Amino acid sequence: MYTEKVMDHFQNPRNVGEIENASGVGTVGNAKCGDIMRIYLDIDENQIIRDVKFKTFGCGAAVATSSMATELVKGKNIQEAMQVTNKAVMEALDGLPPVKVHCSLLAEEAIHAALWDYAEKNGIKIEGLEKPKSDIHEGEEEEEEEY
Amino acid sequence: MYTEKVMDHFQNPRNVGEIENASGVGTVGNAKCGDIMRIYLDIDENQIIRDVKFKTFGCGAAVATSSMATELVKGKNIQEAMQVTNKAVMEALDGLPPVKVHCSLLAEEAIHAALWDYAEKNGIKIEGLEKPKSDIHEGEEEEEEEY
Amino acid sequence: MKKLIYLDNAATTKTSPEVVSAMLPYFTEHYGNPSSVYGFAAANKEVITKQREIIAGVLGAKSNEIYFTAGGTESDNWALTATAEAYAAKGKHIITSKIEHHAILHTCEYLEKRGYEVTYLDVDENGLVDPKAVEAAIRPDTILISVMFANNEIGTIEPIAEIGRIAHEHGVLFHTDAVQAFAHVPINVDECNIDMLSASGHKLNGPKGIGFLYIRKGVKIRSFIHGGAQERKRRAGTENVPGIVGLGKAVELAAASMQERMDYEIELRDYLIDRIEKEIPYCRLNGDRKKRLPNNVNFSFRFIEGESLLIMLDMKGICASSGSACTSGSLDPSHVLLAIGLPHEIAHGSLRMTLDEETTREDVDYVVDNLKEIVAQLRSMSPLYEDFVKKQA
Amino acid sequence: MKKLIYLDNAATTKTSPEVVSAMLPYFTEHYGNPSSVYGFAAANKEVITKQREIIAGVLGAKSNEIYFTAGGTESDNWALTATAEAYAAKGKHIITSKIEHHAILHTCEYLEKRGYEVTYLDVDENGLVDPKAVEAAIRPDTILISVMFANNEIGTIEPIAEIGRIAHEHGVLFHTDAVQAFAHVPINVDECNIDMLSASGHKLNGPKGIGFLYIRKGVKIRSFIHGGAQERKRRAGTENVPGIVGLGKAVELAAASMQERMDYEIELRDYLIDRIEKEIPYCRLNGDRKKRLPNNVNFSFRFIEGESLLIMLDMKGICASSGSACTSGSLDPSHVLLAIGLPHEIAHGSLRMTLDEETTREDVDYVVDNLKEIVAQLRSMSPLYEDFVKKQA
């Protein structure tokens, strides 16, 4: 069901953990739907993401997308981090099963939520960043069957 | 599906043939339903069935019941022949599948039809004998399923 | 063992040993439920997909248009009842033929009791549906045309491409019961404009209890059997993995050798037909002589009844079937034989022999030699024959 | 081969080698169609009757009350839809429970769209249906009560005898989905006043794609799949002879060793439950502790999600299942776990392990040892656990 990359990031998730006094923290998803992701960002004065950590409650794809998303934003500046879309995460994982696409959306959203928190704390505005939705799942589900 | 007795009477039918100038001939059933039986009786002056022959168009059970019915009436007097019911034929054959019970009724009716012909030709009346029905099948079918 | 010449391949076929070998590991080794997460079982999902691809390839379809069922009957029931439901808003009229299998006809009767109207098209004396009659029967409220690819009794192959074209032109869905034809003769769902197609494993040297329904992408029918999310939510029930694997293998084998098999069977079929026609009087070949399944021979022999004939053949080790009512326990002979215009008593005396690639010329000779004798013997005890002879004299 | 501990026997079981051996001759040797006249095939009719007798014997039923189907799902669909049709004149109300299998629930939804009314009874925190609630739900227009014998997720065995008695007293038909219970625990249809009962071969070491519906004599439902005259005209389609033989064999074997197997499994089950409860914090046993299938263990582990758990177990060679939504691709976790009152996030973190007679104590120890570690590891990366710990501090 999962690609080798997904399995690798699930079995050996990168950047699991917490960052104390993080520059930004974002938590998205909800327990009702079975996925919660929390991203911690450590951003330096040049708006470079020096470090990133995550914690995830969710399925294999949720863990793998969190792990991959953290890898993709690590060392980037916040503008570059904004470019890390769910598509980018999926591609980096060699794809996800259709029913798991929402996990990649969640990962994107978690990054955005952490950036939003950082922006709020620092009173800055990040180009293209919107206030995170409280429930990422609404209306995002893909129907596999389209007859 | 058939008992050994039925198979024996089908494979080695007794009394197949015709009787020229028979005392009585009866033909029952119709081609539409797939069974026609014709019985020839040779009855002597003491009303004893001296000889009997049959011809049958029909399934294995039709042939076997014809054969058995001729065996059962052979050498009997006409009153005794009247006692050869479809039940007697079935019992003598160790039973028939439910869907084939109508064949035994046909055999009984064929004997009766031949007796009727004999009675008419000789202007006598046989106790309990009614004019044969033209189509034995109507309403005689057994429904195997009774839910 | 007693001599056995099996000429009833339209009733069911031997599951070929390669098919059984392919199935075996899925009983005791790879027995996992394909819906499970763990690798041990999830691999079975891919195995199923692979069979879907094999079947789709043979039909010129896409693999996600193949839905596994428990057999041809379920496929037919599904196609008809679910289309009827899904398109009820458009109309409640269905067109079919008088010579369909009971899986179609009895489902139509079921639908008639529920407010649907069904037109049963006549066939000609060879069992052919007239495409013009199909066109003439189409109404604004017609939602489905269902005509079988080839008839199971008399072997006639219907003009499916023309019927499909007509259905397509009128925007009416087209289903074909290809249980007797699939993997026996070439079928391409696009060329024939087929929207749905039923097939059954055990008619093509695959296992019993498995079949499929092809449903063209875009056709809106829903599930017939409700429950779990199997078969893209359209057919619930734990997948019959060994059955599906067996079906896929059987289709693969049949497709690979189709042309060769057809050539072989047609030659043998025509030899059998010729000998019977030459050597047994008062007989009639049923079904079209050319537009005919490669392995089907169906004759009526006047003055005799089919079940007796079958039992006598059985005693000689020959397995065949009949359109006689007596074999089914009902009084009317086969609706197919009546539909091609046979009188009842002639329909009763019919014999179907369906060959396969293992049938030999020696088998055929043995069958004809015995058949001649048996027919003569049964005629000698037939009151109908007696009457006929007396009339001739 | 990699270590494999299969603890998902509720999803499907291994077809036992004896069953496969029993089936084999019916693929390539005795492959005839049971409806045929000739002896070669007609013998298969008797073989089928024999399997019917075996099954009927185990249930305390008569052999002509057993109708073969393609599995539990078809049996459930048949029981519900055909009863609904046959008794529509009496009423259109059906009673069932909230924890039925989707084969029941989705069929109920289908019927609801067609004008039937369905009462879905609540269950208590252990998944038990209250017979009094059943009685209270009965109305003059109630035509059917359908309550499962035992639940497939949490293993709870329902008070079927009491529900049957109530149904009987009120003259309402009673169907039970015994797919998980039949041949695992004793069932007598007369003692429980069961009018219809569904079962499936692959849940009892028989083959996939075969099952049966028991229908008490006198119950007026007609066929669900229309066509040929098989199964006394109630279930059309060429009989799956190998499947039926396999089912019969599996039932025979299961019945012969039932008590022994139950004793063994119950001891192992309770050992597994005890170790988990003692050694893994923040867990909850789902389902009734005593009224429980001998082989079912179902736990919720707080703060973690089921699919991750399954994949981690899979990596250790352990096959199990979960009530997590993620395993089914939907968002809501198992309706059964929600019905027994679990909050969503706890329902998501559930694990079902279903043993069989081949499971050993060593297997159980290995599973618990690994499970402990995996749960700890997943909690260490769970934001819910992080919040919980911080709150405690």
Ligand SMILES: Cc1ncc(COP(=O)(O)O)c(C=O)c1O
């Ligand atoms: C034309 C046709 N349709 C449908 C069926 C039904 O197939 P099955 O018996 O496999 O369900 C058959 C065979 O019995 C058939 O010949």
Ligand SMILES: Cc1ncc(COP(=O)(O)O)c(C=O)c1O
């Ligand atoms: C309680 C219950 N009912 C019905 C079914 C359906 O059985 P099958 O998948 O064999 O059709 C299952 C198993 O999937 C089950 O556990």
